[in-house]
Each structure stands twice: as C-alpha cells, then as structure tokens.
Amino acid sequence: MTxxxxxxxxxxxxxxxxxxxxxxxxxxEAHAQNLFATAIKVNDGAITNFEIExxxxxxxLLRAPGDHKTLAREQLIDDRLKVGAxxxxxxxxxxxxxxxxxxxxxxxxxxxxxxxxxxxEAGGVSEQAFRDFVSAGLxxxxxxxxxxxxxxxISEAEVDRAVASTTATGGVRVLLSEIIMxxxxxxxxxxxxxxERISQITSIAAFSSEARRYSAxxxxxxGGRLDWLPVSQLPAQLQPLVLGLAPGEVTxxxxxxxxxxxxxxxxxxxxDAPAPKYAAIEYAAxxxxxxxxxxxxxxARKIQNNLDRCDDLYGVAKGQDPSVLERGAKxxxxxxxxxxxxxxxxxxGEISTTLTRANGQTLVLLMLCGRxxxxxxxxDRAQLSLGxxxxxxxxxxxxxxxxxxxxxxxxxx
Numbered sequence: 001m002t003x004x005x006x007x008x009x010x011x012x013x014x015x016x017x018x019x020x021x022x023x024x025x026x027x028x029e030a031h032a033q034n035l036f037a038t039a040i041k042v043n044d045g046a047i048t049n050f051e052i053e054x055x056x057x058x059x060x061l062l063r064a065p066g067d068h069k070t071l072a073r074e075q076l077i078d079d080r081l082k083v084g085a086x087x088x089x090x091x092x093x094x095x096x097x098x099x100x101x102x103x104x105x106x107x108x109x110x111x112x113x114x115x116x117x118x119x120x121e122a123g124g125v126s127e128q129a130f131r132d133f134v135s136a137g138l139x140x141x142x143x144x145x146x147x148x149x150x151x152x153x154i155s156e157a158e159v160d161r162a163v164a165s166t167t168a169t170g171g172v173r174v175l176l177s178e179i180i181m182x183x184x185x186x187x188x189x190x191x192x193x194x195x196e197r198i199s200q201i202t203s204i205a206a207f208s209s210e211a212r213r214y215s216a217x218x219x220x221x222x223g224g225r226l227d228w229l230p231v232s233q234l235p236a237q238l239q240p241l242v243l244g245l246a247p248g249e250v251t252x253x254x255x256x257x258x259x260x261x262x263x264x265x266x267x268x269x270x271x272d273a274p275a276p277k278y279a280a281i282e283y284a285a286x287x288x289x290x291x292x293x294x295x296x297x298x299x300a301r302k303i304q305n306n307l308d309r310c311d312d313l314y315g316v317a318k319g320q321d322p323s324v325l326e327r328g329a330k331x332x333x334x335x336x337x338x339x340x341x342x343x344x345x346x347x348x349g350e351i352s353t354t355l356t357r358a359n360g361q362t363l364v365l366l367m368l369c370g371r372x373x374x375x376x377x378x379x380d381r382a383q384l385s386l387g388x389x390x391x392x393x394x395x396x397x398x399x400x401x402x403x404x405x406x407x408x409x410x411x412x413x
Contacts, residue, residue: 195253235340
C-alpha cells in the first residue's frame with residue numbers, strides 16, 4: 001500500500017498536537033544496537049531498522065490509517081523501487097524542486113517548511129527522512145510523466161461522459177418491445193385498424209407474435225424486444241406515455257411518417273445510475289431511392305459495410321444532389337419523432353434502415369453520430385479533462401509499480 005503526499009497530510013489535523021501526544025507515548029528503543037542493521041534488502045540496496053522506526057513515527061505524527069509497522073515497511077520498499085527506476089533513466093529531482101515539495105507538504109498542514117521540520121524533529125523524525133520521503137514522491141511523479149505522459153490523451157467524448165456522470169442524478173430505465181408498421185397512403189386505414197387491435201394486447205407473448213408478423217423494425221426477429229433504455233434517452237413525447245404504462249400494457253398507436261408505432265412495457269426499474277440529459281443529438285440521414293425494395297435495401301447494405309463513422313457518408317454522397325445527405329446536430333425536441341425513436345435505440349456509429357420518406361418511396365439510412373450531454377453552468381471541462389488524465393496516469397503508475405515489485409529481489413529479515 002502507498003500513500004500520496006496529499007493523502008498523508010489530509011489525515012493529520014495538526015502536526016504539532018500529534019507531536020505532543022507522540023512525545024508522551026514514544027517507546028524506548030531497547031534494541032538500539034540493532035537500529036542500523038539491515039531489515040530489508042531491495043535489489044542491491046538496504047533498508048535499516050532505523051529507517052523503519054523513523055517512518056513509523058512519521059506515520060504516527062500524520063495519523064495515517066492502518067498498521068503503521070506494516071505501512072512503513074511497504075512504503076520504504078516502494079520508495080526504493082521508485083527512486084531506483086527513476087535514477088535508471090537519469091531522473092533525479094533538483095534540490096530546489098525537493099524543497100518546494102517539502103514546502104507544499106507543510107502548507108497542507110498549515111505550517112511553513114521550517115515549522116513542519118521543527119515539529120517532526122520533536123517527534124523523533126529527522127529532516128532528512130522528510131526530504132527522502134518527498135524526493136521519492138517527486139522522482140516517481142517525474143518518471144511516470146516521462147514514461148506514460150505521451151500515451152494519455154483524453155478525448156472530448158470522454159469528457160462528455162464525465163460531464164454526464166457529474167451532472168446527472170439517478171433515473172428510470174425501461175424494458176420495451178416495439179412494433180413499427182409501414183403505412184403507405186393506400187394501406188394507412190388497414191394498418192391503423194390493426195394497430196388499434198394490437199394496442200389492446202396485454203400479453204407479452206401475444207405482442208411478440210404480432211411483432212414477428214407485422215413489424216418492419218430489425219427487432220422483429222426478437223419479437224420486437226429491445227434492451228434496457230434510460231427513459232431520458234427516449235423522445236420527449238414518448239416518455240410520459242411509457243411511464244404511464246403498467247407491465248404488459250401497450251401505448252396507443254403513434255403516427256409516424258408513413259408508419260405507425262406501438263410500444264409495450266415489459267419492465268421498469270429505478271436506478272442509481274446517472275440519467276443522462278442531452279443538449280443535442282448528432283446524426284446523419286442518407287436517402288436512397290426505391291423505398292424498401294430489394295434493390296434499395298441491397299444498396300443500403302453495401303453502403304453500411306463501408307461505414308465506420310458519419311463522416312464516411314460524405315464520400316458516399318459525393319457528386320450527388322446535396323439533398324441526399326442530411327447531417328447535423330439538433331436539440332432532441334427538434335428531431336422528427338420517427339427518427340428520434342430510432343436514435344433512442346442506437347449507440348454512436350450504429351445504423352438503421354427502418355424508416356422511409358416520400359410516402360415510402362425513399363429509404364432512410366440513418367446513422368447516430370453522437371450525443372452531447374447537457375452542461376451544468378459550473379462544470380469545468382478543462383478541470384474534468386485534467387482529472388481524467390491524472391486517473392489514467394495513476395492507473396499506469398500502479399501497474400508499473402506492481403511490475404517493479406514483481407521483478408525486484410526483496411528479502412525481508
């Protein structure tokens with residue numbers, strides 16, 4: 001186990017008061033003649049009993065949690081490994097940097113460096129032990145930055161997710177089944193009548209059977225079953241309808257362009273997971289002549305096989321009338337209802353060919369590009385990005401230290 005400077009100083013409410021307590025209870029060292037004997041060998045170096053005793057006192061002064069004897073031994077082993085790895089690549093902190101680190105450490109205990117040194121010396125900890133402690137931390141920080149800093153790149157999408165988790169509270173998720181039936185003008189009346197009948201169903205099995213028979217959505221093969229969805233991800237007009245259902249109940253038929261949609265609630269759960277809210281949803285719609293004919297669907301499949309991201313559609317539409325491609329970010333309330341329903345079921349990069357336009361004569365190849373979370377006014381994206389970077393570096397740091405421990409020759413007496 002290791003402690004950062006910040007963690008250690010946070011545990012001490014007042015070093016001076018700690019010293020007073022320690023002075024009253026500090027044990028007499030009956031084994032003084034053995035203090036400078038080697039207690040632990042770390043590769044070619046040694047840790048003495050004296051160093052361990054001094055680190056134990058330091059931990060007591062700082063009121064660090066845990067077994068101080070065990071912590072002292074673990075920390076000193078780690079310090080040797082950190083300093084050794086840093087020096088092996090030519091990293092050796094300047095004295096000015098070490099003194100600045102000592103000053104910063106002392107300030108966190110509301111003391112100057114001189115006051116802090118005087119306090120710990122009164123408790124049996126030398127200034128050199130404090131200096132070595134800070135130097136090991138600085139060596140490791142510089143080594144980790146040099147070794148892993150270039151690997152850590154925080155994307156805007158990662159910051160977006162952090163913003164969402166920071167600003168959102170617990171929410172509700174739902175398990176839905178869907179039926180989306182094509183309703184071209186000549187069939188609109190018959191499809192509406194069928195939809196009214198299906199809306200009266202209360203059996204999950206019966207609804208699934210109707211979905212397999214009539215739905216134009218890719219989910220028809222699963223009986224219309226969708227995975228769990230946050231309610232906040234559904235179109236605004238659909239949210240209250242879904243929340244008003246009991247399990248097994250079906251919404252009234254929802255009119256869409258050239259289609260009718262129905263949703264059955266299978267289950268609903270409250271969750272502690274953040275309920276994301278979105279300021280904008282970015283998507284691309286590429287329009288293919290022919291509607292849901294086999295030729296149009298085959299063309300859509302060929303295009304889909306060559307798409308990795310929304311930008312690829314610019315190449316597909318190159319040289320064609322600009323109207324064949326619609327691309328942009330819109331507020332959720334501005335997105336057409338049928339597109340909003342499809343997007344709610346998709347992850348970024350996924351594609352749907354369920355929808356049509358022009359009375360069913362045009363197939364819509366729909367691709368979700370991304371979602372932009374709502375930003376709270378007090379969210380500092382730069383600070384969040386820095387925090388994510390530090391988390392990533394800490395992960396690399398911990399893994400590297402584990403590797404150093406595994407490769408080291410450590411012999412404890």
